[in-house]
Amino acid sequence: xxxxxxxxxxxxxxxxxxxxxxxxxxxxxxxxxxxxxxxxxxxxxxxxxxxxxxxxxxxxxxxxxxxxxxxxxxxxxxxxxxxxxxxxxxxxxxxxxxxxxxxxxxxxxxxx
Amino acid sequence: xxxxxxxxxxxxxxxxxxxxxxxxxxxxxxxxxxxxxxxxxxxxxxxxxxxxxxxxxxxxxxxxxxxxxxxxxxxxxxxxxxxxxxxxxxxxxxxxxxxxxxxxxxxxxxxxxxxxxxxxxxxxxxxxxxxxxxxxxxxxxxxxxxxxxxxxxxxxxxxxxxxxxxxxxxxxxxxxxxxxxxxxxxxxxxxxxxxxxxxxxxxxxxxxxxxxxxxxxxxxxxxxxxxxxxxxxxxxxxxxxxxxxxxxxxxxxxxxxxxxxxxxxxxxxxxxxxxxxxxxxxxxxxxxxxxxxxxxxxxxxxxxxxxxxxxxxxxxxxxxxxxxxxxxxxxxxxxxxxxxxxxxxxxxxxxxxxxxxxxxxxxxxxxxxxxxxxxxxxxxxx
Numbered sequence: 001x002x003x004x005x006x007x008x009x010x011x012x013x014x015x016x017x018x019x020x021x022x023x024x025x026x027x028x029x030x031x032x033x034x035x036x037x038x039x040x041x042x043x044x045x046x047x048x049x050x051x052x053x054x055x056x057x058x059x060x061x062x063x064x065x066x067x068x069x070x071x072x073x074x075x076x077x078x079x080x081x082x083x084x085x086x087x088x089x090x091x092x093x094x095x096x097x098x099x100x101x102x103x104x105x106x107x108x109x110x111x112x
Numbered sequence: 113x114x115x116x117x118x119x120x121x122x123x124x125x126x127x128x129x130x131x132x133x134x135x136x137x138x139x140x141x142x143x144x145x146x147x148x149x150x151x152x153x154x155x156x157x158x159x160x161x162x163x164x165x166x167x168x169x170x171x172x173x174x175x176x177x178x179x180x181x182x183x184x185x186x187x188x189x190x191x192x193x194x195x196x197x198x199x200x201x202x203x204x205x206x207x208x209x210x211x212x213x214x215x216x217x218x219x220x221x222x223x224x225x226x227x228x229x230x231x232x233x234x235x236x237x238x239x240x241x242x243x244x245x246x247x248x249x250x251x252x253x254x255x256x257x258x259x260x261x262x263x264x265x266x267x268x269x270x271x272x273x274x275x276x277x278x279x280x281x282x283x284x285x286x287x288x289x290x291x292x293x294x295x296x297x298x299x300x301x302x303x304x305x306x307x308x309x310x311x312x313x314x315x316x317x318x319x320x321x322x323x324x325x326x327x328x329x330x331x332x333x334x335x336x337x338x339x340x341x342x343x344x345x346x347x348x349x350x351x352x353x354x355x356x357x358x359x360x361x362x363x364x365x366x367x368x369x370x371x372x373x374x375x376x377x378x379x380x381x382x383x384x385x386x387x388x389x390x391x392x393x394x395x396x397x398x399x400x401x402x403x404x405x406x407x408x409x410x411x412x413x414x415x416x417x418x419x420x421x422x423x424x425x426x427x428x429x430x431x432x433x434x435x436x437x438x439x440x441x442x443x444x445x446x447x448x449x450x451x452x453x454x455x456x457x458x459x460x461x462x463x464x465x466x467x468x469x470x471x472x473x474x475x476x477x478x479x480x481x482x483x484x485x486x487x488x489x490x491x492x493x494x
Contacts, residue, residue: 003267083267084269084271085219085268085269086271086277090277
């Protein structure tokens with residue numbers, strides 16, 4: 001089944017890392033994205049670039065910034081195909097940010 | 113029975129439904145002794161129930177499949193169909209171990225793990241579990257169905273975890289069983305005995321895991337002393353307990369389980385705690401050895417509470433001054449037993465004013481009646 005892994009981290013965490021760690025993070029994320037079980041992986045631009053959109057009375061309304069005002073922000077997502085939750089959790093634990101205080105939320109995708 | 117059915121059907125709700133049907137048939141047929149083939153109690157009632165439940169479930173799946181073929185809806189899950197092809201009436205595989213790991217999956221909320229383990233493996237009724245945890249039956253029912261829904265929706269596997277995941281996952285299982293054991297002190301259902309039963313099942317299913325034996329031994333030895341732990345409403349300390357109230361057969365049985373854990377080179381936290389409990393039931397308690405075991409346990413767990421116990425053992429070994437020095441290094445100001453232990457050590461050292469202050473602080477933190485009564489008595493004795 002498919003699982004979405006939503007990656008949350010403090011903004012600028014990667015920039016704050018020592019050079020060697022930062023390179024390792026990039027390499028590990030690339031390796032994960034290359035895994036055969038990975039359907040798609042994306043890193044997002046910083047939260048300041050976010051625009052929230054809703055429609056009210058036929059008008060499209062926009063607000064600046066991310067939807068939730070939290071310390072950790074959504075920084076990327078990965079869609080994977082895994083046999084079960086244990087396999088999905090193993091892949092989630094390979095997202096490098098989990099070693100630096102970040103969090104990966106794993107959610108099964110509704111089957112179509 | 114439920115474990116076998118969940119394993120077979122891959123679905124809690126279907127398994128429970130099938131089990132209920134089988135029980136209903138049994139209730140109708142078994143009492144009719146001597147009324148031909150269909151009546152009377154079968155030679156092996158357990159196997160009969162599982163087989164009947166499985167057959168009922170298969171009938172149901174076949175009915176659903178026929179329906180699905182007719183209306184091209186309701187696809188029957190592949191896995192269930194695969195198992196059905198290999199179906200053999202005579203072999204009932206023991207799938208309790210898989211069920212234990214599913215129920216105690218760390219992706220489930222802890223209270224859900226506990227409830228599910230008791231329901232699916234302990235065979236307790238929802239109402240009984242609700243009573244034990246002092247919540248309404250409705251709340252417990254919701255807790256169980258949320259946990260079951262999460263297992264299904266998220267694909268929590270019905271399997272023993274892979275070898276590289278096993279140590280962590282076994283820890284989670286042991287923690288759930290030990291939590292159930294410890295809840296036994298506050299609830300109304302005998303969860304202590306239930307936890308021991310679960311521990312016995314786990315140790316039998318994982319005979320090479322020292323910590324499974326360690327936990328079982330720990331619970332058995334503690335449980336054997338339960339009748340001596342209270343005198344009416346009052347808490348009785350180990351050294352003042354009436355040993356004739358101990359269940360000596362269970363202590364011996366617990367020690368045998370501990371021997372097995374040690375023979376497997378068990379050095380884990382449960383094995384050490386069981387060894388301590390075993391030493392404490394000896395005629396002459398070897399306190400220096402108890403203190404040494406607490407030192408190793410503290411190394412493993414990094415727990416200040418364990419350090420406190422080590423200090424208490426040092427005092428029993430005859431060195432209250434060293435014990436007090438060890439206690440005063442700990443940062444446990446909000447902990448009742450920190451203050452009661454300090455009070456006891458100060459009393460032994462003849463520093464009665466300080467002892468009284470420590471006992472008063474402990475009394476402020478005490479919430480249960482037996483604890484309050486115990487501390488009040490200690491204060492009065494000073």
